[in-house]
Amino acid sequence: MRIIIYTGKGGVGKTSVAAATAVKLAEQGYRTLIMSTDAAHSLSDSFNVPLGSEPVQISERLWGLEVDSLRETEKHWGAVQSWMSGLMSWAKLDDITTEEMLVFPGMEELFSLMELRRHATSGDYDAIIVDCAPTGETLRLLSYPDLLHWWLEKVFPYERRLLKVVRPVAKVVTGGLELPSDNVLNSIASLVRQMEKLQKIILDPAITSVRIVVNPEKMVIAEARRAFTYLNLSGFNTDAIIINRVLPAEAGTGYWSAWRDIHLKYEEEIRGSFSPLPILRIPMMESEVFGLPMLKRIGESAFADTDAASVMYQGKIQEIRKEKDGYVLELVLPFVQKDQLHLSQNGDELTVQAGPYKRKVLLPRTLLGRDISGARFTEQKLLIRFGDKTKSSVKGEE
Template sequence: MRIIIYTGKGGVGKTSIAAATAVRLAAEGHRTLVMSTDSAHSLSDSFQLTLGGEPVKIAERLWGQEVDSLRETEKHWGAVQSWLSGLMSWAKLNDITTEETLVFPGMEELFNLMQIKRHAASGTYDVIIVDCAPTGQTLRLLSYPNLLKWWMEKIFPHERRLIKWARPIAKAVTGGLELPNDQVMDSIEAFVRELEDLQAIIADHAVATMRLVINPEKMVIAEARRAFTYLNLFGFNTDAVIVNRVLPEGAGSGYWSTWREIHAKYEEEIRGCFSPLPILSVPMMEREVHGLPMLKRIGQAAFSDCDASAVLYRGRIQEVRKEGDDYFLDLELPFVRKDQLQLSEKGDELTIQAGPYKNKVLLPRSLQGRPIVGARFSEQKLTIRFGGRSV
């Protein structure tokens, strides 16, 4: 079983790359499911056929699915939503905008991702390709089980007993306010347990990997760096970067030659930012990418020199850890000598210069505002020590 999750800034061609990967793997003999967990689906447009909330056969050994957000929300959150609706009615906040707040931001995407767990457990597919919501913000929510597990074990049982005892009193005192019943509490507990299981699947580096899709553009690269930092911070393995819509050599003169120079400059920056990850390149096509023939061409371009189903890189390139009052940032820097290294920090960006090359790392919030108080380079790993924030 392999799970490959594609993420990236909206508009970079993430859906096309996910679909093209699925087409290639199915052609190589893998039973492949490509599924969209983005609320704004475009997978149907990519294949030029109608997909639904359950897997639809597209070609030999290839299925597609656009997860139904409303159905998944009802399945995982229906009891809680019903109780919240009653609470809003009791508070006389029952207009149409109130109904939209009954599902918290990011929850729909999480419910959609639960389908990964279902399909992984079924054994029906060899490979699951996930077209994830832009920038992978949903994946940051998957760090919550660590906190929720503690709450479920230490706080939730006491709250549950307290609510059961207080329910009739609260209804009488408040004039009809219903505290959550056992069905609501069971629903919350089941959701947290499922989320823990899903996190365990996605955090298994032998099974699941993330792939970032980017364009050679300044803002897109900045967004990808941010996503990459947090994927590393939360322990998810990114095994490749796909640079999509690169103008090929000989794209033309004048107007196009200028753009080719810009793309070449940003391709160099991408290598500096994401090395030693494999950087796969897909040229800009002469026409729109949709339908099986064009998706096949994209898959061939992206994976001409590697196995699309393989784990293309193993290991954490960045890791943040805390020892006492100090924080440490570990960075893998292959093919670099100690005497070549220079460090500089500005705002939330750390620049590591090795000779003529620069590697820019976006610092997570836990490290921002902390001064660098030491650094050590050993066995191709740079360890940077950060002190406390100045008051």
């Protein structure tokens, strides 16, 4: 199984690039599924073929679908939504606008992405291409499993035991408020477990790669850098950067000459910024990109010298090594300034904050009971040094 997730700033043409990749893989002999998890679906327009919430065959060995986020939300969140609706009614907040409050921001996109696991484990396909929502939404939903796993392991068991004790008397005391039932709690636990299974798939660099689509423009490049930093911080394997809509040499005369120079300048900046990742290049076409013939041309341009299905780059972003005075945990954090970093430790949890992004890292057994003795940021790597085990932890082990 091969999974390739496409993301990028809105408007860069990631849907066209994702569709072109799917066409290329199908031509190479892979049974390929392309799926859109973006609420603003445009795959149907790209292929010029009507698509639905179940796979529709587009051509030989190629199927496509646009995930129905409302249906997936009902499937995964229905029991919780029903209880929350009752809670709103009890609080006399049951006007039509409260329906919008029953699904948290990003959840619909996450439920859509969970369809990926179902198709990846079905055995029906050799490759799955995912056309994700624009960068901001994608990054937010990809971080949910980490956050919910922590809550499920650390907080949920205590909440569940407390509710079991309180539930019999709560309805009487509160005048009719129904606390969440076992069905609701089981639904939440099941959801988190399914997300953990999904995350195992998308964090496996041998199976899943993320590819970032950019245009040679200042703001797009800045957004791509932020996305790449977050993907590294969260353990996702980014294996290529694809520059889309580059003005070809023959277009760089007259009115377009200044734009051609700008594109060349930013192409060079992209190569310098994302090295050693492979940089693929797609020229701006002379007509609109939709339909199989044009998508085939895009795929041939992007993957002229490489296998579209290959893992084009795989590098370590986290490594532990032993030194004579302790251990060093090394985290790769590209495009981060030293003053953006904040580090804290609480028992077996390490919190790394890089600008607006935060991640909780559960320390491996090797580092348990060891306090941070120092940290250094150099050459886009955060080196965290752990000293000897604390006396309390050694005594506990004895």
